[in-house]
Amino acid sequence: MDIRFSDEHEELRRTIRQFLSAESGEQAVRAAMATERGHDPKLWQRMAQELGLAGLVVPENFGGAGMGPIEALVAFEEMGRVLVCAPALASHFAANAILAVAGEADQEALLPGIAAGTSLATVAHVDAAGRWDLSIVSNEARREGESWRLDGVWRYVLDGHVADRLLLVARVPDGLGLFLVEGEATGLTRKALPGLDLTRRLAELRCSAVAARRIGEGDARPGLERALQLTIAALVAEQTGGAARCLEIATDYAKSRYQFGRPIGSFQAIKHHCADLLVSVELMRSAAYHASFVAATGEGDLETAVHQAKAWCSEAYFEVAAENIQIHGGMGFTWEYPAHLYLKRAKSSEVLFGSPARHREQIGERLGL
């Protein structure tokens, strides 16, 4: 498989980078993260309408950008570079889940709003145990005549405090079901969690006999697995973009900060750290690009590609973000300097969708070890 970006991909990258450097600079990020919502809805509207970032993979006949995993990779890499505060990952997960699970009518009802950025959807699948595997969902849906009722706790839901369409995963007799719950449904309480990462909001949802509509027929598990894999593929791209940016910031600083009459980047201890970070970032690119190219081409095993990318990129992003602070010395530890924003994004995206150890375990199983 040849990992190469086309001229169109590069053009997309330039467009997004230009837009975000104008609209999502550090000031904008800090302003958005201080709000209760956690993002600027006007900016999200523009990202949706001008760049198609809310409905990247939504087909054009549903108002989306009609793009695939490679374009999503480019978009998330760019968004990750600047830590844009926006419900992009939530929307991507939701769109992928709807595309994989819902019938035509539900797709038509849900996708255009998501793509336009007028409706915010998110998927909730982690239960009170806090595990990310779809194989161990414990929340159960109850059937009541033609409709369903949900009880229980769903945790770490991306932008769940403000989404108007919540897609809850619960067990049903034939496997897993995907359930639509409106944001204002009776019996639903939602609480924004005070996050380690200030640039992406998570929420906890509590349902007490909430009326829900089931999306799609039959066991939703295979579709949800694929949606989850595609979402992780986007997340590792985001991690890669963030790490690449940290490396740039660290190297720029190492060139301009003088101590002992020399740029600190001329000291080998610093220089060699930077070289090691470069290597980590290059391997992150390989991991993340590979996962999305596998998803796009169908060549190779997506599950393995995603596990391997998530395991590597999570630890590497943290390494780069942490070392960025070290290279900056005291200034790197201040609130005013943005290094901590990357560190917190790195750690939280490492935990999100399963720890590196868990992803390695799954590769081990696939290798028969």
Added chain:
Amino acid sequence: MSDSKRTIGEAELRDRVRALLAQAHPDAVDRVTFRRAQYDHGLAWVHFPEGYGGLGLSPGMQSIVDDEIALHARTIYWNLAINAIGIGMGAPTVMTYAAEHYKQQLLPRIFTGEDIWCQLFSEPSAGSDVAGLATRAVRDGDDWIVNGQKVWASIAHKSSWAMLLARTDPNKPKHDGLSYFLLDMKSPGVDVRPLYQITGDAEFNEVFLNDVRIPGDRILGKEGMGWRVAITTLMNERVALGGSSRPGHGLSEKLLNLWREEGPSGPRGADGRSAAEIAVLRDAVVRLHIESELLGITNQRTKSAMRAGNPGPEGSVAKLVQAELNKKITELGLELIGSDALVYETGYPLRRGEDFPARTRRENAKHDFLRARANSIEGGTSEVMRNILAERMLGLPGEPRVDKDVAWKDIPRG
């Protein structure tokens, strides 16, 4: 892609391989005949120009050729096994700098393995700082007379040709006084002696050069241009050393096999290990396997981004990863073996590297563990790779230097 170098697509390239196999099949003819035909079809180094064993394609497309041959033949030749230094480093240097008649004479014989090549760069006092070397070449009419000592020269004892770096002007700053020669290893005055490694094998040698005469037309580039030519060799060396892993066939393959035979799922079973110990080891194996896969993908990415021509500093990424990773992999291999790692069945009889008898997987793992210690030294140390990555790819400032703009003869050494 508007790149005219890619006018031959994948399908056409596969057709060319099939045409080669129809004419000379490795299962039917001998190695030299087959490899010579492969060269003539432009399938030896697809990124070389037509007429020199290539087709002017991106180096990434070589794997299409190799895969296609592997699909149709039982006899597979490995460049690394046939003539690693000649094929990976000598050929691109000859291609870039040698006179036309030398290209025609040398390139096919490098590829067939008729001529084995070695690299005579390092000296006892010049390793990382190879540009500081002391071997002298002095003009004598049209010829050059060379005196000096080279060290750690891999497979020099089997080589017909050497890439020799020598000093032609000690009064110039060190990089400016070097010249690069093609040395016929059968020349009088070339004395090759085995140098034994920590494994007991002697893959490498000391090479003494006593009044060795080299014809004047065997300078590559020009007199005084040796460092530039050497850089071409070294850049290709890094790609040759780091760039061979591919996804699914990487450094971790041996480790996975070792796990299956020596680890908990192998015939010896858990071998008294606790569940926790097994879990820790499994995680460590997978961790290194992932890195190994990513190295393979990185190599593919680097190669498909490269046009025809010589590689740049990006080759140092793979060289560094491969060196450090292989050390970790072979260390873990020993850990999988358990207490029996205390035993070294083969002992350490001092001998030539190619003379060792067949070894069991376990014996190999122990040997590999020792041999891997060289990975971060040979072909440039990991520290030097980090300097290159930081300075050439990230643009970090060099260190204050004491040897710049100083005549080589006046540089402090020890």
